[in-house]
Amino acid sequence: MAKFAENFKTKTRDTSEYAYHYLSALLRLEGRRNYTTIGRTAGISGENIQHFMSNSLWGTQTSLEQVRKEIKATPGLERGGVLLLDESADESGEKKAGAGRQHNGRLGKVDMSQVGVFLAYANLTRPEGPVWTWVDGELYLQACWFTPEMDDLRQQVGIPPAQEFETKIEKGWKMIRRVQAQGLPFEAVACDDLYGRSTWLRDQLAGAEMVYMADVPRNTQVYLERPELGVPERKPGSRGPKLTRIQVLNGVEPFPVHRVARRTDTTWTRVRVRSIERGELNDPFAARRVWTLREGKTEPVEEWLVIRHEASHRYNYSLSNAPVDTSIEDLAWLKCQRYFVERANQDAKSEAGWDELEARKYRGWEHHLALVILAVWFAAQTKWEWARKIVRDPALAQQLAVEVLPALSMANIRILLRAAVPLPQLTSEQAITLIAEHLVNRTRSRASRLKRQKFALETTANAPP
Numbered sequence: 001m002a003k004f005a006e007n008f009k010t011k012t013r014d015t016s017e018y019a020y021h022y023l024s025a026l027l028r029l030e031g032r033r034n035y036t037t038i039g040r041t042a043g044i045s046g047e048n049i050q051h052f053m054s055n056s057l058w059g060t061q062t063s064l065e066q067v068r069k070e071i072k073a074t075p076g077l078e079r080g081g082v083l084l085l086d087e088s089a090d091e092s093g094e095k096k097a098g099a100g101r102q103h104n105g106r107l108g109k110v111d112m113s114q115v116g117v118f119l120a121y122a123n124l125t126r127p128e129g130p131v132w133t134w135v136d137g138e139l140y141l142q143a144c145w146f147t148p149e150m151d152d153l154r155q156q157v158g159i160p161p162a163q164e165f166e167t168k169i170e171k172g173w174k175m176i177r178r179v180q181a182q183g184l185p186f187e188a189v190a191c192d193d194l195y196g197r198s199t200w201l202r203d204q205l206a207g208a209e210m211v212y213m214a215d216v217p218r219n220t221q222v223y224l225e226r227p228e229l230g231v232p233e234r235k236p237g238s239r240g241p242k243l244t245r246i247q248v249l250n251g252v253e254p255f256p257v258h259r260v261a262r263r264t265d266t267t268w269t270r271v272r273v274r275s276i277e278r279g280e281l282n283d284p285f286a287a288r289r290v291w292t293l294r295e296g297k298t299e300p301v302e303e304w305l306v307i308r309h310e311a312s313h314r315y316n317y318s319l320s321n322a323p324v325d326t327s328i329e330d331l332a333w334l335k336c337q338r339y340f341v342e343r344a345n346q347d348a349k350s351e352a353g354w355d356e357l358e359a360r361k362y363r364g365w366e367h368h369l370a371l372v373i374l375a376v377w378f379a380a381q382t383k384w385e386w387a388r389k390i391v392r393d394p395a396l397a398q399q400l401a402v403e404v405l406p407a408l409s410m411a412n413i414r415i416l417l418r419a420a421v422p423l424p425q426l427t428s429e430q431a432i433t434l435i436a437e438h439l440v441n442r443t444r445s446r447a448s449r450l451k452r453q454k455f456a457l458e459t460t461a462n463a464p465p
Contacts, residue, residue, distance in 0.1 A: 004374060007062040018044075018052035019371065026353045026375045028418050033353035040434060041423060054364040063370045067377045068135055068184045071121060074384065078185055080125035082334070084341035085172045085191040087140070089113040090355050097157040097362040098139045114365070115140040117171045119179065121186065122340035127275065127404050129387025132340045133380040134348055134373045135184065136175040139365050140168055158361045169198045176210070188322075190338045193217050196319065199294050203301075206321045213306070213320045213334045218258040220317065222290035222305055227252040229298045246298055257317040261286065261307045268309065271332040275404045284309040285332040292319065306331050347376050351410040379410040 001023060005016035021042035025033055029041065035053070039046030071077055089104040092114040104113040119136040145154060146165050166174070172195055179186075188211040195201055196214030205212045228250040232243050260266060266286050273281040286307040291300040304320040318335050320326075348354040352375040357368050392405045426434070 001374075004063055004066060007066065008058045010057045013056070015052050015056050015058055018049060018056075019058075022049065022053070022371050023374055023378075024421070026371060027378070027414055028421065028423055029353070031356070033356045034358050036438075040426075043424070050358075053367045054359055054361045056367075058367070060366040060370040064136055064373060065182055067133070067373060068179055068182050070377070070381070071131075071133075071135070072183050072185055074381075076125060076384075076388070077123050077131065079187065081121055081123045081184070081186040082337045082340075083135075083176060083179070083184075083186045083189045084120040084122060084338060084344070085117075085176070085189065085195055086120065086338075086341045086345070087115055087117050087168055087194065088345055088349075089115045090357065093360075095153065095157075096360045097159060097365055098141050098145070100142045100144065102142065115168075116365075116369070117168050117175070118341075118345070119172070119175045120341045120344035121184065122337060122344070124274070124337075124340075126384075126387055128392055129384050129407055130340075131380050131384050132344045132347070133376045134344055134369075135179055137369045137373075138171045138175065139362065140171065141165065158363050160362070169195055169201050173201055173204055176205075177208075180208075180210075187211065188213060188334055188337070190334065190341075191215065192338065199292070199301075202303075202319065202321070203294065206301075211320070211322050211334075213318050213322070213331075213337070215316065215318050215338070216257065218315070218317060219256045220292075220319070221254040222257055222260065222292055222303075222319075223252055223254050223300065224260070224288070224290060225252045226291050226302075227254075227293070227300050229293070229300060246296065257305060257307070258315065260288070260290070260305060261309075261315050261317070266307070269328050271329055273332055273336050275402070281336060283332075285328060285335070287328050287331050289324070290319075304331060306335050308332070308335055344376065347379065347410045348372050351379070351414060352376050376410070379413050382413050383408045383410075 001016070001020045004019070005014075008014070008016040008019040021044065022038055025038040025041050029037065034046075035050040036046040039049045042049075071081075087105075089102065089106060090113060091104065091107070092099040092112055094100075094112055096114060098114045099112055101110055102113055102115055103109075104111045104115075107113075116137050117140055118134055120132060121135045122130070122132040124130045141159065141163070143165050144150065145159070172191070176189060189205055190213045191201075193215040196216045197220065202212060202214055227248040229246050230249050231245065232247055232249065234243055255263075266288060268284040268286050270282060271285050273283075275281075286309075287304055289302060290305045291302055293300055302324075304322055304326070306318045306320055308316050308318075310316065320331065320334070322331060322334065352372045354368070354372045357365065359365050359368055386408055397403065397405050
């Protein structure tokens with residue numbers, strides 16, 4: 001934490017002590033990581049923690065930029081890195097920044113949720129010490145948040161006046177460019193089909209000379225032969241307006257990718273990608289060159305279609321701009337990197353308290369993001385350094401009949417932290433004081449609500465009919 005302390009100084013105050021307590025609680029507490037509990041653990045007022053998170057003017061990106069610089073400076077992470085673009089939703093009250101009825105993947109339905117777009121980093125150059133962590137994130141604000149009807153609530157929750165509507169895809173591209181500009185070393189970008197189906201995003205990545213592996217839906221249309229595009233010439237003697245729409249001129253027909261998977265001329269190769277906890281990731285893969293179209297453009301784009309056959313009838317599909325001579329082994333490896341965004345999400349949520357966020361304000365969401373990323377990066381650094389310093393016992397691996405012994409998990413590290421830095425135990429006097437404070441705060445809250453209700457009734461009564 002000492003390395004990051006400067007990032008929590010404002011023009012008038014040094015709030016790094018609160019950052020330390022918050023980060024420490026994220027890593028050591030096993031649940032209920034709210035402002036009150038964090039304050040109790042640190043021996044300070046929960047209201048002070050809330051002010052530090054929701055109102056203090058320290059910047060989020062300063063700490064995130066330092067995390068990215070530390071990744072860049074870590075020996076052994078110079079190559080092999082992959083960026084993973086994804087989103088994640090959490091249940092939310094309707095008065096929180098960004099809250100709205102939108103798809104929540106964890107619930108499997110549309111519900112009142114906050115949605116964040118996140119950028120993770122993964123590096124597997126050392127199988128005994130894999131690294132994954134979030135490196136950036138942004139709160140998604142639906143278009144309705146920028147309507148005049150939302151002006152008051154937007155001001156209440158502190159959404160910056162200069163903020164404009166951005167799609168999730170635009171936010172993802174902005175973050176990719178941001179970490180690239182700061183020198184974070186990565187060799188490819190992987191994303192799910194929400195982002196992969198965007199030809200705009202794939203074109204942006206290709207134009208910036210970034211290799212991508214983008215999941216796409218099963219009904220995505222591709223051409224197995226190069227289509228010749230153009231505006232057809234009008235037949236002699238025909239009537240009607242001049243033709244202007246670009247069409248396929250050579251009669252080549254498109255196929256949905258799920259049909260390509262079942263064609264007899266699609267060649268399958270079983271590829272051993274890596275060792276995993278349950279054995280090996282060893283599935284059949286197919287890769288073939290295809291062409292896709294862009295709205296209004298007269299040249300098709302040549303890409304790899306990479307297909308993975310996971311189970312008896314389960315296929316998933318990706319498009320990639322990897323070089324034409326890329327091997328099926330390398331394509332399969334890159335396709336399977338998206339698994340690590342789930343690991344990064346799991347560490348952030350289950351182990352670092354991301355989904356226990358209380359903040360109503362936009363700034364509170366951003367501050368929580370910064371400190372959760374510091375917690376996950378601390379664990380990633382610890383795992384990496386442990387793997388470099390502690391040599392695995394090959395005899396034990398042989399005895400257990402495995403190729404690679406498992407690496408430390410973030411849960412393991414948190415157990416060690418609780419042993420090294422035990423959580424404080426309440427005395428009877430402290431417990432009585434905390435209960436008294438809680439009862440007083442509940443009473444004040446009720447009095448405040450009654451006052452607002454009384455004012456609302458008086459305003460209604462005095463209003464003209």
